[in-house]
Amino acid sequence: MSSTRLRTARLRFALLAFLTALGLALGLGAATAGAAGSGTATASAPAAAPPAGKPAFQLPFACGTKWRLDTWGHNPALDIVKEGNPGSDGLPVYASAPGTVSAAYWDDGSGNTLQISHGNGWFTAYYHLQEAPTAYVTVGSQVTGATQIGRVGKSGGANNWAHLHYEQRYLASGTFTDETHRRPVHFGGAEYSGAERTWASVTSGNCAQPQTAPYQPWNCPNGSVCFFSETGGRGTVCKTDRNVPASTCGLRKSFFNNGHPQAGVDHAYVSFTEGGTSCLHHGWADGRGDFAAGGRTIRSVTWGGECP
Template structure:
């Protein structure tokens, strides 16, 4: 659905096409200008105030590639987007969660007035975070950026805004130009290299963000809610002086029999952190405890 060729190959193809049509290379270059400003077209009357489906203040790269008016979205500069959280881009109701060979793990949200959004290539099963009928807002995480389906080996979010006056399920024939914050991002072969998310229903200091705890690590925060100074480890630790109030376990590469973390405390007791962003988060009791040891092991047992 949105498997993307290298940009160099795309430019070469467009240049060749331009020569056949008698256009100049300058015309092709202009059509693909990465820094060209977004069109000034206003959204249709009744269209929701959509925002980038990512945390407030984060910056992203948008490409239409070969499927305008849909967008492929990666972190600005594409340093690696795999596993980053995806939020609903406006309030609505989850209308469909499904697998497709092209779009992979896919979610559709009904935002009312005939408007829908679609999110492709999500990392986990499409119902891992939300179910059909779930009411969502911009603060609701619906999944994580992935490369399921026909995304190739390139983690990105394929995103669409759709319009269908009646019904609860849409397809690609219902796509419309994408607007974020009232600004249109559309046009064949275009790129916007740095667009800041205005989805400020998501807290700027939201707890347990993956970029605060790298894949393969277990992190311990000095304050509640995954905030404050952090101690982290990527292996068994015989002792630690980290004062513990919050925790986040983000092993992005699970290994059978060794993808959970057991934490024992100087004050007594043990807690187990499960693999994965969704289930591997949680505050321990407020007031702070001192970590005695961290041991990686298999599935969390009832007691250990």
């Protein structure tokens, strides 16, 4: 994707946001302002079904999160950012469906790039990832929708705009595809395709399995305390927003309440099967709570007031 096209996409995004706000101020709908002012059609109910044999692809993001999809000038590919485009940089990217990593490479245009083969000739491609394409997976890695494959970034020709350029491709034979093999994108069985189209808020249905995640605040919902089972804050995430008298969640790292104060549940007391207790609180700006090194098993979690 050329830097000129990316600059054009970013200008369109800014213009669409401005015209949407102006339309709202005039009592017009956001979709009307976007379509009339920018030439971008805002779609809300895609209906076209995927072809027979196509995998049941889902948005490559955490279950329940909301995203903005744009075809801009490279339909049927998509540029994807967080709903409203705030803070997309660094958000985790997951595989769209089970498959095998077939290519991981750097390209001056697409930056840190991954391709995944999903069988029956179907592939997905992920551009502009933040870290090296082998930071989370390598060629030959088996992945599912629960597998983090990277993070949203702005590598290569992304022109300092953090977003995921995403494609679904079809090639009956072979392990490597290119942009000539692109096909209309489907998520959850609905088609997101068409020249110059926008879907302002699409919810990820990538919910089949618990998703592994790095130790970052966006992985812990507001009002919850989250415990990560492996070193570095990876592995199974155990979450609770209430008192839990017993748990088998092994602990390495944790997040509390995503850094947001919440009356009555600003602190969580944690006791361990191996003995001892600790207290998590939102006091740090990012809501982080580190326990002592080494895995321990949580015996109970009690929500309360101030930590002693």
